[in-house]
Amino acid sequence: MCVGVPMQVISIDGDFAMTEIDGVKREASLMMLDQEIKVGDFVIVHAGFAISKLDEEDAKATLELMREVYSPELMG
Amino acid sequence: MNYSDSFRDKELVQGLARRIAGMTKGLSKPLVFMEVCGTHTMAIYQFGLRSLLPPEVKLISGPGCPVCVTPNSYLDRAIALCRLPDVIITSFGDMLRVPGSSSSLMEERAKGADIRVVYSPLDAVQLAAKNPAKRVVFLGVGFETTAPTVAGSILAAKAQGVSNYFVLASHKTMPQPMAILSADPDLQVDGYICPAHVSAIIGADAYRFLCEEYKVPCVVTGFEPTDVLQGVELLVRQALAGESKVEIQYSRVVRWEGNAKAQAMLADVFTPFDAPWRGIGVLPGSGLRIADKYAGFDAELAIPVQVEELKEHKGCLCGEILKGKVSPFDCPLFGGKCTPESPVGACMVSSEGTCAAAFKYGR
Ligand code: SF4
Numbered sequence A: 001m002c003v004g005v006p007m008q009v010i011s012i013d014g015d016f017a018m019t020e021i022d023g024v025k026r027e028a029s030l031m032m033l034d035q036e037i038k039v040g041d042f043v044i045v046h047a048g049f050a051i052s053k054l055d056e057e058d059a060k061a062t063l064e065l066m067r068e069v070y071s072p073e074l075m076g
Numbered sequence B: 001m002n003y004s005d006s007f008r009d010k011e012l013v014q015g016l017a018r019r020i021a022g023m024t025k026g027l028s029k030p031l032v033f034m035e036v037c038g039t040h041t042m043a044i045y046q047f048g049l050r051s052l053l054p055p056e057v058k059l060i061s062g063p064g065c066p067v068c069v070t071p072n073s074y075l076d077r078a079i080a081l082c083r084l085p086d087v088i089i090t091s092f093g094d095m096l097r098v099p100g101s102s103s104s105l106m107e108e109r110a111k112g113a114d115i116r117v118v119y120s121p122l123d124a125v126q127l128a129a130k131n132p133a134k135r136v137v138f139l140g141v142g143f144e145t146t147a148p149t150v151a152g153s154i155l156a157a158k159a160q161g162v163s164n165y166f167v168l169a170s171h172k173t174m175p176q177p178m179a180i181l182s183a184d185p186d187l188q189v190d191g192y193i194c195p196a197h198v199s200a201i202i203g204a205d206a207y208r209f210l211c212e213e214y215k216v217p218c219v220v221t222g223f224e225p226t227d228v229l230q231g232v233e234l235l236v237r238q239a240l241a242g243e244s245k246v247e248i249q250y251s252r253v254v255r256w257e258g259n260a261k262a263q264a265m266l267a268d269v270f271t272p273f274d275a276p277w278r279g280i281g282v283l284p285g286s287g288l289r290i291a292d293k294y295a296g297f298d299a300e301l302a303i304p305v306q307v308e309e310l311k312e313h314k315g316c317l318c319g320e321i322l323k324g325k326v327s328p329f330d331c332p333l334f335g336g337k338c339t340p341e342s343p344v345g346a347c348m349v350s351s352e353g354t355c356a357a358a359f360k361y362g363r
């Protein structure tokens, strides 16, 4: 039920943003967001509301770290 | 998002699994970790994560899906409401097929009740604005991820002067059942895979008391296979070191303090109450009902109805399943009398339900 989907902000109009993922567009209320966002940012959208910003840099860093630590070569 | 594929990278997943196996090899007693989020349950089945893990690590499912833990009494009230001629029921789709004491919303819709599936509670407010002669009731169930969206709909209705919008609210909050399960002597949980998007709202700090009072490790984990496995690795590491603290694996979304604005909306619109959980019973302070100042939007107060007498379903083990005590395969009705097409219990209805996930993806 509360599966939040990561979507990219493509435009902002007052309290609402238009968001998109894989060609699917969805309007999301920004009423619940307590972080600044701008066009191009990723947000988690749940039931018509952006509930949280998704930190793309952090996602990339997490992945890189995982790759370093868990790569098959390193683990033998 | 292009990197969601990367979080499913096969080599990475296998590397993680191998590392967990190395760390736990030869443990005399398996480590038992519970996920309390239906989306985690789904991911674990969908990606076959159990089969990747060594026998020394066991994953069990807890009370993770808000549809599953909603009791018959709530559905019976919703069904009574939908039988009123001027009422339109709006809901997320999963609720429609959950059996109440003697009917379901789906059956009522087939008989002519006006029941509509909406994507957002805001859609229900719009529907009310367009149908002033009707009373539009939204079925407000869900955990801390969903509750603020419903709070937002009530605030929007108020701001727009929409007075024919109502919410039948029975939201649940997560940390309390985790505390109850931690205190249960029959259940040995060595760590929690904490819900991802619930935690985006309440913040990872909300689990600190569990670590302190019950000495149980908690890791907030994302939904991708690498997320879940990395979360498991962090739990294993804590368990082996005899530690119990909160860690955030899902740091790309979840912060320690959570979402202050959403928390403020919850505090404004709702009041905690002693909520009934299917199979678990009434847990003190574990639910959110509409606060007195928004009583005009409360369907339970504003639209009185006669609700039928409560009947529980014979033989269904949902209660035990939601407490992590039995697996769906232990239920004699599983796959026979009870399937996703004709569910006996709630755990088989929602796609996030443990029985439904087990049915779809098998062991
Ligand atoms: S996100 Fe919420 S509803 Fe969805 S599975 Fe997790 S706790 Fe359950």
Ligand code: SF4
Pocket (backbone or CB within 6 Å): B315, B316, B317, B318, B321, B328, B331, B332, B333, B334, B335, B338, B339, B343, B344, B345, B346, B347, B348, B349, B355
């Ligand atoms: S298989 Fe069906 S009857 Fe058995 S516990 Fe699951 S939902 Fe209930």
